[in-house]
Amino acid sequence: MPRLNEIQIRDPYVLREGSTYYLFGSTDPDIWRAPGVGFDVYRSVGGQLTEFDGPYPAFRPPVGFWSERNFWAPEVHPVGGAYYMFATFWPRAGHRGTAVLRAESVMGPYVPWSDGPVTPATWECLDGTLYIDPDGAPWLVFCHEWQQVGDGQVCAMRLAPDLRSAAGEPIVLFTASQAPWAASLPGRAPGSYVTDGPYVMSVPGALLILWSSFGADGSYRLGVARSTTGLLGKWSQSPEPLYSADGGHGMVFTTPSGAMYLALHTPNKTPDERPIFVGVRLTGTGLATTGEVIA
Numbered sequence: 245m246p247r248l249n250e251i252q253i254r255d256p257y258v259l260r261e262g263s264t265y266y267l268f269g270s271t272d273p274d275i276w277r278a279p280g281v282g283f284d285v286y287r288s289v290g291g292q293l294t295e296f297d298g299p300y301p302a303f304r305p306p307v308g309f310w311s312e313r314n315f316w317a318p319e320v321h322p323v324g325g326a327y328y329m330f331a332t333f334w335p336r337a338g339h340r341g342t343a344v345l346r347a348e349s350v351m352g353p354y355v356p357w358s359d360g361p362v363t364p365a366t367w368e369c370l371d372g373t374l375y376i377d378p379d380g381a382p383w384l385v386f387c388h389e390w391q392q393v394g395d396g397q398v399c400a401m402r403l404a405p406d407l408r409s410a411a412g413e414p415i416v417l418f419t420a421s422q423a424p425w426a427a428s429l430p431g432r433a434p435g436s437y438v439t440d441g442p443y444v445m446s447v448p449g450a451l452l453i454l455w456s457s458f459g460a461d462g463s464y465r466l467g468v469a470r471s472t473t474g475l476l477g478k479w480s481q482s483p484e485p486l487y488s489a490d491g492g493h494g495m496v497f498t499t500p501s502g503a504m505y506l507a508l509h510t511p512n513k514t515p516d517e518r519p520i521f522v523g524v525r526l527t528g529t530g531l532a533t534t535g536e537v538i539a
């Protein structure tokens with residue numbers, strides 16, 4: 245049974261059911277160049293956050309699957325008695341995007357649900373996450389890649405009620421350069437700013453989006469955007485990153501006692517990336533770390 249610091253994973257996503265934590269993420273040893281293997285899931289032992297059993301196969305591509313590489317950033321959301329996995333794939337023909345898989349059990353097996361990516365067919369996209377608005381309508385919040393638009397975007401798009409397809413046009417919420425803590429990529433064309441890993445949180449009186457980019461020193465980092473006027477309202481950026489020690493692509497989960505943890509990977513280098521859990525608390529303007537780190 246591996247401990248947390250023995251698990252190679254990027255883009256960690258934690259789903260808690262009762263006192264059990266399920267850890268998903270980009271689990272292929274080489275997510276960049278090698279053929280995609282699939283997604284694994286780890287299950288906590290005894291309700292602890294340091295020791296897990298697994299890995300267990302959560303998704304393996306069926307024969308004839310439309311993608312062969314870049315299996316990235318799976319998130320699992322329980323909706324209507326089933327489990328929906330939102331994950332990034334690069335089609336054999338076409339542009340990288342977020343697709344939807346479905347399972348009857350949290351550990352899978354997950355099978356294709358959408359017909360390829362639900363993100364726009366002509367866009368380079370990644371890291372889609374599910375948000376259910378106050379009216380119960382599902383939205384996909386995702387990144388429009390800097391490689392295509394220069395200044396990376398975080399966008400929102402209505403989904404069909406069954407989560408199998410888009411139900412509206414994408415809307416840009418904000419761009420990476422609007423965050424004071426984000427910097428243009430060195431060695432790239434001027435104005436090249438990354439957006440990665442958005443995650444939407446509802447907090448009293450506001451919505452938060454956690455997302456990642458790079459700082460002036462080239463390190464991977466995570467910041468917070470805030471809106472008091474809903475998903476399609478005005479977004480303001482935190483002046484400083486929430487986490488800046490070469491880690492990012494985070495989400496927040498809560499323990500049965502109500503403690504909150506930010507899950508992210510660090511360092512941002514394959515094959516050294518590992519998941520860590522950073523204690524966080526709500527503030528009047530977003531989130532702050534508590535100083536606790538589980539690694």
